[in-house]
Amino acid sequence: MRITSSVLRIFYITICLFVMFAACRPVKKVQRIGEVITTKDSVSKTVVQPALEDSSVLVKNIINQLTTQRIDFTTFSAKVKMDYDGGEGNGQVTAYLRMQKDSIIWLSLTGALGIEGFRVMITKDSVKIMNKLAKVIQYRPISYLQEVTQVPVDFYSLQDILIGNPVYLDTNILSYQSNNNTLLVLMAGSVFKNLLTLDKDNLRILHSKLDDVNPVKNRTADITYDNYEKVNDFYFSTVRKISVAEKSKLDVDLEFKQYDFDKQQSFPFNIPKNYRVK
Numbered sequence: 001m002r003i004t005s006s007v008l009r010i011f012y013i014t015i016c017l018f019v020m021f022a023a024c025r026p027v028k029k030v031q032r033i034g035e036v037i038t039t040k041d042s043v044s045k046t047v048v049q050p051a052l053e054d055s056s057v058l059v060k061n062i063i064n065q066l067t068t069q070r071i072d073f074t075t076f077s078a079k080v081k082m083d084y085d086g087g088e089g090n091g092q093v094t095a096y097l098r099m100q101k102d103s104i105i106w107l108s109l110t111g112a113l114g115i116e117g118f119r120v121m122i123t124k125d126s127v128k129i130m131n132k133l134a135k136v137i138q139y140r141p142i143s144y145l146q147e148v149t150q151v152p153v154d155f156y157s158l159q160d161i162l163i164g165n166p167v168y169l170d171t172n173i174l175s176y177q178s179n180n181n182t183l184l185v186l187m188a189g190s191v192f193k194n195l196l197t198l199d200k201d202n203l204r205i206l207h208s209k210l211d212d213v214n215p216v217k218n219r220t221a222d223i224t225y226d227n228y229e230k231v232n233d234f235y236f237s238t239v240r241k242i243s244v245a246e247k248s249k250l251d252v253d254l255e256f257k258q259y260d261f262d263k264q265q266s267f268p269f270n271i272p273k274n275y276r277v278k
Contacts, residue, residue, distance in 0.1 A: 062185065065203045070165045071234045075100055078259035086250030097162065098265045105159060106267040121269045124155045130271065136278045137271050164236050182206065188213070192221075204228055204235060219246045231261060 080095040096108040105122040119130040127145060129138040145153050177184040178200070187194040197207035205225050212219035227239040238256040243249065 062183075062198075062203060069203065069234060071163050071236070073099075073101055073163060074262045075265045076163055076259070076261055077263065077265055079257045081253075081255040081257060083253040084250065086244075086248060086252075098267060099159060099162065100265065100267070101159070102156070104267050105155070105162065106269070119269060121267065122155065122158070128269065130269070130275070135272070135275045137275045138278050192219075202235075205237075217246065220244070 076097070076099045078097045080097055082093045082095055084090060084093070092112055094110045096110070098104075098106040103123065105120075107120050108116055109118045109120075110116045116132050119132065121128040122142070122145075125142050127138075127140040127142060129140070130136075131138070142155055145158070174188050175186040181200055183198045183200050183203070185196045185198060187196065192210040192212060195209040196205060198204065199206055207225070208221075208223040210219075210221040210223070222243040224241040225237040225239075226241070228235040228237050230236075236256070236259070238259070240254045240256075242252045242254070244252075
């Protein structure tokens with residue numbers, strides 16, 4: 001399969017959507033789920049009657065535990081298998097991902113035949129894109145990611161979500177519900193309403209249902225986290241499934257394979273002389 005610019009855009013959208021799973025702004029109080037969600041929201045379809053719990057204690061415990069579960073790392077690398085199906089086509093791409101904490105996010109996208117189509121270098125203030133098939137190099141500011149995806153994102157948010165850390169922990173929770181094995185938590189930010197499903201025993205994220213607060217855009221996203229594996233003192237989600245709908249639908253499956261933490265990494269990005277700047 002030929003790697004095209006639309007495939008790169010799909011990858012950007014995919015990783016930026018992970019950033020939005022907790023991108024909410026503070027609200028004044030916590031309520032029970034049944035008091036907050038209206039029937040017009042698709043997130044409401046998964047909600048049952050609220051449980052009676054002390055909401056302030058619950059919120060404090062959730063934030064504290066999510067903070068202590070953050071993955072601390074120096075470097076990270078992974079081979080990520082990505083299957084996608086949507087309005088811009090369908091196929092399979094392999095992304096080779098490398099990161100140096102707070103410094104570099106590097107990735108290489110290859111098609112089914114092992115031909116590298118794109119190489120990307122993301123730093124705190126810039127994005128460099130090497131189109132190896134068209135022999136083109138692009139230099140963009142970090143704001144380019146937001147322009148392409150229409151989702152607020154910066155380097156640190158992107159780094160956290162790729163490594164599997166929760167983001168925007170200053171967020172307040174609108175409502176909650178406790179079930180036998182899971183905890184449902186509803187958040188509402190400036191862009192999305194977010195219904196999180198957490199494992200009640202350890203607060204690992206199992207599922208996120210996003211609805212755009214702007215009814216004109218009518219964007220929704222459904223994200224599932226699976227196959228957590230223990231690494232050192234933390235757990236890492238190796239399988240993630242995303243379904244996005246707006247004017248058309250996009251389904252993406254991500255599988256993190258052959259991943260390593262805290263091993264020496266290189267970030268090759270030599271630009272051949274015959275490449276043109278676009």
